[in-house]
Structures are given as structure tokens and as C-alpha cells.
Amino acid sequence: METSNLESLLKQHLAADQARLDRIETKIDKLSDTVVALARAEEKLFNLEASRMNILDTLDEHEERLDNVDRRLADGAVTLNTITKLTWVIVGSALAALFAVLIN
Secondary structure (H helix, E strand, O other), X not given: OXXXXXXXXXXXXXXXXXXXXXXXXXXXXXXXXXXXXXXXHXXXXXXXXXXXXXXXXXXHHHHHHHHHHHHHHHHHHHHHHHHHHHHHHHHHHHHHHHHHHHHO
């Protein structure tokens, strides 16, 4: 009977150890899943940072192009102003010459 009791104790101990090992294995599986998820999140963050840098570079290029267009528009406005003034001087001179001829 002593042997039977010893065997049952051993079986209980083995069953308890097996349950404990199963819980540990489950926790290790969850940890490995978490590590994989963290690695994926880190990769996504890296890709997002690379995309952000590309967008900033593109914005800088667009800003430079807009500055160039702004400078060209300012130069065009000066030229247009000069042409407008020259046109009015010519029209005014022509009108003055016409009146001078009509008066004489």
C-alpha cells in the first residue's frame, strides 16, 4: 500500500509540475508574440519616420520653387510697371503733339 501511495503522490507531483510547465509555456508564448508585435511596431515607426523625412524634403523643394516663382513675379511686376509708365509717357507725348499741331 505504501508503494501505491507513493505512486499516487508521484503522479500528483508530476501532474502539478506539468500544469506549472504548461502555464510557463503559455506565458513564454505570449511574451514571444509581444516581442514580435513590438518588432513590427518598431518597423512601422521606422517607415513612418522615413516617409516623414521624404515629405519634409518634398515640402522644402516646393517652398524653394515657390520662392523662385515669387521672385520672378516681382521682377515681372517691375517690368510691367515700367512698360505702363513708358506707354503713358508715349500716349501723353502723342496727345501733346496732336494738340500742338491742331492749335497751330
